[in-house]
Amino acid sequence: GAGVSQSPSNKVTEKGKDVELRCDPISGHTALYWYRQSLGQGLEFLIYFQGNSAPDKSGLPSDRFSAERTGGSVSTLTIQRTQQEDSAVYLCASSLGRFLGGSRQSGELFFGEGSRLTVL
Amino acid sequence: DAKTTQPPSMDCAEGRAANLPCNHSTISGNEYVYWYRQIHSQGPQYIIHGLKNNETNEMASLIITEDRKSSTLILPHATLRDTAVYYCIAQYGQNFVFGPGTRLSVLP
Numbered sequence: 001g002a003g004v005s006q007s008p009s010n011k012v013t014e015k016g017k018d019v020e021l022r023c024d025p026i027s028g029h030t031a032l033y034w035y036r037q038s039l040g041q042g043l044e045f046l047i048y049f050q051g052n053s054a055p056d057k058s059g060l061p062s063d064r065f066s067a068e069r070t071g072g073s074v075s076t077l078t079i080q081r082t083q084q085e086d087s088a089v090y091l092c093a094s095s096l097g098r099f100l101g102g103s104r105q106s107g108e109l110f111f112g113e114g115s116r117l118t119v120l
Numbered sequence: 121d122a123k124t125t126q127p128p129s130m131d132c133a134e135g136r137a138a139n140l141p142c143n144h145s146t147i148s149g150n151e152y153v154y155w156y157r158q159i160h161s162q163g164p165q166y167i168i169h170g171l172k173n174n175e176t177n178e179m180a181s182l183i184i185t186e187d188r189k190s191s192t193l194i195l196p197h198a199t200l201r202d203t204a205v206y207y208c209i210a211q212y213g214q215n216f217v218f219g220p221g222t223r224l225s226v227l228p
Contacts, residue, residue, distance in 0.1 A: 004163075033216065043164070043207075043218035056215055091163050093216075109156070109216060111163030 002026070004112035006092050012118045013082055021077045021115045025094030032075050033093040033109065034067060043091065049075060082119045089114040124208045129223040132202075138195040140222050142208030145189040151212040153184060155193045157204040164207065164218070167193065198226045 005024040013019050025032050034046040045059040049069040060066070064082075069075040079086055093109040125143040132138040144153065154169040168175055168182045170191075175182045181194040195202055207221040 035218070042205075042220045043158075045215070045217055048215065093163070108166040108169070109164070111165070113163055 004092055004094055004110050006090075006112035006115050008115055009113065010116045010118075012120065014120050015084060016081055018078065018080045019082055019117060021079075021090050021092075021117070023075045023077070023092030023094075023112060025073065025075070025092070026110055027073075029094035029096055029110070030072065031095045032069060033095075034075070034077050035091045035093070036088040037091060037114075038088040046077070046090075079117075082117075084119050087117055087119045089116050124210050124219055126206070126208050126219065126222045128220065129225070131225050131227055132195075132198045134200060134226050134228050135197055138193075138198040138202065138224060138226070140193040140195075140206050140208075140224065141190065142193070143190045144208070144210040147188050147210045148212065151210045153182065153188075153191050154209040154211055154216070155180070155182065156207045156209070156218070157202075158207070158221070159201075159204040167206075198224075200226050200228060202226050 004026055007022045011019055031050055033048040035043040036046055037043050047054055047057050047060055047067050051072050052069050064080045067075060067077045077090060091111055091114045093111045095109050152169050152171050155167040156164040157167055158164040168177055168180050170182045170184055182191060184191045203224060203226045205221040205223050207218050209216055
């Protein structure tokens with residue numbers, strides 16, 4: 001498709017189970033971002049990738065959270081031993097990642113529709 | 121990245137211009153100002169961005185003060201569909217940090 005695709009769109013799981021959320025960015029976009037948004041709250045930055053590497057993992061809330069990106073394309077966010085406080089919408093975004101510094105940059109983020117995670 | 125400050129909420133009458141302010145007094149010379157909006161239950165949508173000059177596109181206009189310490193997003197003729205949370209971000213490089221934004225309610 002033309003946009004950022006995320007799956008599953010909805011996931012209900014039991015506390016303690018592991019979950020994997022998938023993001024398929026726009027073709028050719030080198031930068032990929034994960035955010036999460038709890039009900040009624042703003043966007044919380046989790047991690048971003050430039051290519052397959054993650055220069056900034058500072059937003060991951062705990063070591064139960066991990067993410068990888070392979071082939072400069074699809075990314076997977078894994079949450080181990082889920083807790084109720086992990087319930088949120090997990091949003092993925094991608095961009096061309098062309099930041100030239102000082103000159104006009106194309107930093108537009110394109111977001112997917114999110115994966116809604118509910119931990120019972 | 122510079123911290124931005126926005127009013128938590130604003131109302132605007134349908135058909136009138138909506139002027140959404142953003143303060144970014146600590147912005148550095150190479151940080152751009154970006155605006156996004158999030159309509160209920162959807163992913164955020166890019167609106168516009170700029171560095172120094174005022175910018176206009178089919179969605180909105182961005183007015184940046186000469187000292188770059190603040191900016192205003194202008195929706196020239198607000199419609200009910202413009203009701204959303206609007207986020208102002210001062211950013212350089214790859215890291216986009218979203219604050220709480222302004223919840224704009226367009227009233228009939």
